Amino acid sequence: MQGGWRHRKAKISGGIFALDLRRVRFALKGSLQNAAVVGAGPNGLAGAITLAQAGIAVTVYEAESIAGGGARTIELTLPGFRHDFGSAVHPMAAGSPFFRRLPLAAHGLEWIHSPVAMAHPLDDGTAALLVRDLDEQCRLVGKDGNAWRRILEPFSRNWWALTKDILQPLSLPPRHPLLLARMGACGALPASTLARRAFQEAHTRALFAGMAAHSFLSLTQPFSSSFGIVLAAAAHAVGWPIPRGGSQAITDALIAHLQSLGGVVQISTPVERLEELGRVDVALCDTTPRQLLRLAGDRLHSVDRQRFSRFRPGPGVFKVDYALSEPIPWRAKDCALAATVHVGGGEMEIAVSESAVGDGRTSKHPFMIVTQPSLFDRSRAPLGRHTAWAYCHVPNGSTENMLPRMEAQMERFAPGFQECVLARRVFPPRDLEYMDRNLEGGDVSGGAVDGLQLFLRPGWRFYATSDPSLYLCSSSTPPGGGVHGMCGHNAARMALRHLRR
Numbered sequence: 001m002q003g004g005w006r007h008r009k010a011k012i013s014g015g016i017f018a019l020d021l022r023r024v025r026f027a028l029k030g031s032l033q034n035a036a037v038v039g040a041g042p043n044g045l046a047g048a049i050t051l052a053q054a055g056i057a058v059t060v061y062e063a064e065s066i067a068g069g070g071a072r073t074i075e076l077t078l079p080g081f082r083h084d085f086g087s088a089v090h091p092m093a094a095g096s097p098f099f100r101r102l103p104l105a106a107h108g109l110e111w112i113h114s115p116v117a118m119a120h121p122l123d124d125g126t127a128a129l130l131v132r133d134l135d136e137q138c139r140l141v142g143k144d145g146n147a148w149r150r151i152l153e154p155f156s157r158n159w160w161a162l163t164k165d166i167l168q169p170l171s172l173p174p175r176h177p178l179l180l181a182r183m184g185a186c187g188a189l190p191a192s193t194l195a196r197r198a199f200q201e202a203h204t205r206a207l208f209a210g211m212a213a214h215s216f217l218s219l220t221q222p223f224s225s226s227f228g229i230v231l232a233a234a235a236h237a238v239g240w241p242i243p244r245g246g247s248q249a250i251t252d253a254l255i256a257h258l259q260s261l262g263g264v265v266q267i268s269t270p271v272e273r274l275e276e277l278g279r280v281d282v283a284l285c286d287t288t289p290r291q292l293l294r295l296a297g298d299r300l301h302s303v304d305r306q307r308f309s310r311f312r313p314g315p316g317v318f319k320v321d322y323a324l325s326e327p328i329p330w331r332a333k334d335c336a337l338a339a340t341v342h343v344g345g346g347e348m349e350i351a352v353s354e355s356a357v358g359d360g361r362t363s364k365h366p367f368m369i370v371t372q373p374s375l376f377d378r379s380r381a382p383l384g385r386h387t388a389w390a391y392c393h394v395p396n397g398s399t400e401n402m403l404p405r406m407e408a409q410m411e412r413f414a415p416g417f418q419e420c421v422l423a424r425r426v427f428p429p430r431d432l433e434y435m436d437r438n439l440e441g442g443d444v445s446g447g448a449v450d451g452l453q454l455f456l457r458p459g460w461r462f463y464a465t466s467d468p469s470l471y472l473c474s475s476s477t478p479p480g481g482g483v484h485g486m487c488g489h490n491a492a493r494m495a496l497r498h499l500r501r
């Protein structure tokens with residue numbers, strides 16, 4: 001509630017005044033245009049900012065009492081323990097060409113880089129490490145240094161050029177064809193194939209497999225490598241930072257900037273039918289395609305209704321938030337240097353775990369992504385205490401209780417972990433969806449990223465619908481999941497082209 005009140009207050013103090021000036025300017029031109037955005041996740045807010053930058057009067061309607069969707073920080077366990085409900089670590093926000101152009105630092109966003117971007121403990125008590133400096137990384141991976149450099153340097157060195165092609169919908173001709181062709185050549189391979197062909201060391205293979213597993217694809221599926229390559233390249237180009245104060249700081253900075261442009265955010269306002277928005281020149285929906293179907297009803301052409309109802313959700317996640325009495329007691333001490341830790345053993349074991357989920361089963365020894373932000377940001381927990389979250393992949397909508405298996409994995413690499421737990425909050429897929437209706441069946445990627453859906457989300461028209469004033473702008477559109485705002489920004493640009501016509 002506090003976050004919501006802050007947003008309302010800021011709206012009253014600065015936003016309305018700015019909005020009035022804008023209205024005056026438009027009224028003088030005789031062309032006041034207005035827009036509504038349904039959903040204040042990172043993409044809804046990015047879309048709203050893009051429209052407001054073009055002089056459109058924008059109102060964002062958010063169902064929940066705190067804006068941010070998957071980028072919210074909330075006391076989920078005990079008083080004073082501030083947990084990231086969704087996103088915690090932000091290579092894609094730091095590496096977003098749209099966010100880069102916004103004055104988010106002026107609105108309080110501060111990135112913290114842990115000394116090591118990510119650690120991956122193994123059963124021998126050591127950990128593979130991912131660091132920002134490419135030379136240091138090549139030294140760390142020993143015999144695999146040359147291969148690591150050969151694969152990753154072209155992408156990390158040309159990160160901003162690469163984003164022009166990979167963070168936009170498929171554009172022909174590509175802006176950087178050679179770079180994109182190179183990405184296609186490596187990224188199209190299944191991650192297990194690339195890891196085994198390119199790297200000799202078990203540590204390097206595990207490191208790469210863990211990053212590729214962020215794709216939610218089985219590591220034997222084509223294009224699973226591309227996720228590992230993009231995440232590793234981002235680590236070397238922009239790091240894997242966490243925001244001081246949690247992911248809410250990204251949302252708050254986006255909202256503050258939107259308000260400075262005259263935009264308005266209305267929290268606790270679920271939209272059930274588009275008619276509730278009144279007369280608007282354009283509407284962006286930060287929703288899943290399935291929800292857009294419900295919102296729009298027969299306003300959509302039957303072709304759209306078909307393609308939206310065919311859109312496939314991805315696997316879900318089972319997430320646990322922890323309030324801890326002390327830092328996680330990792331056996332491999334280097335793990336305490338990283339905000340992100342990949343737990344799940346070697347490349348083979350991760351591949352088995354992800355294949356199970358791909359086959360519609362839960363894994364006996366789940367691969368897990370763990371974050372421990374309070375080690376690097378004291379604002380997350382009372383003095384001397386800590387927060388962490390962990391999640392593993394499960395089939396969409398799974399009702400299986402993964403907690404015992406997840407904590408067995410934690411004990412394997414951090415003996416004594418359970419004794420440090422002061423409180424835990426468990427989020428099976430159903431409860432994640434309850435907190436954010438976009439997380440259908442626990443899917444945090446806005447839809448499966450295999451087959452054609454990797455490129456054509458939710459179809460070849462991307463953001464556009466049969467109604468020229470209605471656009472989809474959530475992570476169900478290109479470039480997909482992650483806090484980067486590019487889906488919202490791209491959708492708004494398409495909407496602006498319609499408005500100009």
Ligand SMILES: Cc1cc2nc3c(=O)[nH]c(=O)nc-3n(C[C@H](O)[C@H](O)[C@H](O)COP(=O)(O)OP(=O)(O)OC[C@H]3O[C@@H](n4cnc5c(N)ncnc54)[C@H](O)[C@@H]3O)c2cc1C
Nearest residue numbers: 039041042043063069070086087088089271474475482483
């Ligand atoms: C557990 C978890 C961990 C994650 N970890 C990371 C990470 O570390 N790094 C990273 O980059 N990404 C991470 N993500 C993914 C990231 O959070 C999402 O990709 C991102 O938030 C998608 O943004 P979005 O705006 O498309 O949707 P969302 O963030 O889901 O926002 C959609 C918003 O729209 C609102 N809404 C929907 N329908 C309506 C309606 N009818 N009326 C009003 N409001 C509506 C919802 O309430 C919500 O606030 C994680 C996600 C989860 C859940």
